[in-house]
Amino acid sequence: MSKRPDYVPEHIRERLIHDPRVAEQDLKVEVQEGRVLLGGNVATPQIRDRITEVARELLPDYQIVNETTVVPSGEPDDEEPVS
Amino acid sequence: MIRIAAVGDLHYGAGSTDILRPSLDRLPERADLLLLAGDLTRCGGTDEISVLADDLRRARLPVVAVLGNHDYQSNMEDDVRRVLEDAGVTVLEGEAVTLEINGRTVGVAGTKGFGGGFRGAHGTDFGEPEMKAFVGHTKMLADRLEQALNSLRADFRVALLHYSPIETTLEGERLEIYPFLGSYLLAQAIDNAGADLVFHGHAHHGTEKGRTPAGIPVRNVAQPVIRHAYNVYTLGTAPSAVVHPSKEAPAALRTGTGSSA
Ligand SMILES: [Fe+2]
Numbered sequence: 001m002s003k004r005p006d007y008v009p010e011h012i013r014e015r016l017i018h019d020p021r022v023a024e025q026d027l028k029v030e031v032q033e034g035r036v037l038l039g040g041n042v043a044t045p046q047i048r049d050r051i052t053e054v055a056r057e058l059l060p061d062y063q064i065v066n067e068t069t070v071v072p073s074g075e076p077d078d079e080e081p082v083s
Numbered sequence: 084m085i086r087i088a089a090v091g092d093l094h095y096g097a098g099s100t101d102i103l104r105p106s107l108d109r110l111p112e113r114a115d116l117l118l119l120a121g122d123l124t125r126c127g128g129t130d131e132i133s134v135l136a137d138d139l140r141r142a143r144l145p146v147v148a149v150l151g152n153h154d155y156q157s158n159m160e161d162d163v164r165r166v167l168e169d170a171g172v173t174v175l176e177g178e179a180v181t182l183e184i185n186g187r188t189v190g191v192a193g194t195k196g197f198g199g200g201f202r203g204a205h206g207t208d209f210g211e212p213e214m215k216a217f218v219g220h221t222k223m224l225a226d227r228l229e230q231a232l233n234s235l236r237a238d239f240r241v242a243l244l245h246y247s248p249i250e251t252t253l254e255g256e257r258l259e260i261y262p263f264l265g266s267y268l269l270a271q272a273i274d275n276a277g278a279d280l281v282f283h284g285h286a287h288h289g290t291e292k293g294r295t296p297a298g299i300p301v302r303n304v305a306q307p308v309i310r311h312a313y314n315v316y317t318l319g320t321a322p323s324a325v326v327h328p329s330k331e332a333p334a335a336l337r338t339g340t341g342s343s344a
């Protein structure tokens with residue numbers, strides 16, 4: 001990648017938004033000395049894995065640390081009486 | 084009492100593990116109506132929306148949806164809409180629908196909505212054509228929402244959006260992106276026309292609860308915010324909620340909803 005290091009996180013973010021395997025707009029990306037830190041909420045474990053996959057393709061020489069969390073999606077316990 | 088299940092930002096993808104399917108069978112016992120607040124797909128593909136449509140075809144309750152920005156990504160929003168409609172889902176864009184539930188009527192007016200920002204810091208349709216188009220789009224959708232809400236003659240009126248009408252439900256998002264998350268013009272439209280409850284999605288890192296400047300409750304039901312397959316909200320639970328004079332006494336309304344399971 002011929003990008004200045006200052007712009008690498010934004011470059012990854014852009015790719016994660018446009019790669020149809022991920023298409024996530026809300027991911028946090030940090031790059032520190034050979035490590036890429038990925039954070040934020042994802043819907044499924046599959047997407048979590050694909051994020052690592054896309055980041056690894058982009059930066060094969062970096063260590064990818066995927067700290068994204070899979071959001072729970074069980075049934076709610078109760079209901080909210082709004083009015 | 085009307086029980087409304089709502090969720091947004093399901094972001095279905097082709098072949099993805101879906102969020103709704105495991106709970107759809109039991110949903111009719113929990114709710115009378117399911118509202119989907121946009122971003123139903125990851126990239127707006129018909130293959131993606133078909134996964135959700137197949138789930139919803141089996142749902143034994145009325146489903147009303149608006150689309151979100153992700154559902155426009157492939158420029159196939161008309162096809163996305165058609166796939167949903169073929170599965171029996173009512174898709175709203177500047178339109179309204181009235182449903183009869185438990186002898187009462189619920190009207191839902193829906194729009195994707197759009198951005199611009201909030202009071203004191205809203206973009207203006209001034210200068211470049213791109214800026215005029217951006218803010219003009221929000222104005223047009225807000226006007227249509229107001230008309231759709233005004234057209235409803237129902238016991239309860241609900242506004243269903245993708246973008247947020249208020250700032251409170253965005254708390255947790257970065258301030259810099261607020262103009263891309265919603266617009267006060269949507270809240271103004273809702274406050275002008277009146278409504279009992281407003282739903283939106285889009286702000287994945289936002290907060291669930293807020294109110295419009297006129298005090299109408301707003302719920303951000305983006306799936307990462309509610310952290311459930313859906314949430315259920317009830318209208319007509321409190322005696323004060325009887326908006327239109329009714330022959331039924333409030334007590335009778337309450338006993339009619341005896342099951343607390
Ligand atoms: Fe979304």
Ligand SMILES: [Fe+2]
Nearest residue numbers: 122151152285
């Ligand atoms: Fe969205």
